[in-house]
Amino acid sequence: MAATPAKPKPCCVCKDEKAQRDECMLFSSSDNAQQECGDMVTKYKQCMAGYGFTI
Numbered sequence: 001m002a003a004t005p006a007k008p009k010p011c012c013v014c015k016d017e018k019a020q021r022d023e024c025m026l027f028s029s030s031d032n033a034q035q036e037c038g039d040m041v042t043k044y045k046q047c048m049a050g051y052g053f054t055i
Contacts, residue, residue, distance in 0.1 A: 007052060014047035 021044045024037035034041070045055050 010048065010051075010053050013051045013053075014044055017044040017047045020044075 017040070021037060021040040024040050025033050028036050030036040048055050
């Protein structure tokens with residue numbers, strides 16, 4: 001009987017995408033950081049979805 005691979009922890013995946021998203025949000029000079037960083041947020045969400053996580 002083959003063992004199924006364990007699902008990774010959410011903290012251990014998509015680290016680069018998360019760092020880019022966080023840096024954009026923290027250092028945004030825009031009045032609407034969510035809009036300005038939307039592409040990075042989307043990339044992070046897509047990466048997490050690839051590992052089976054819903055955000």
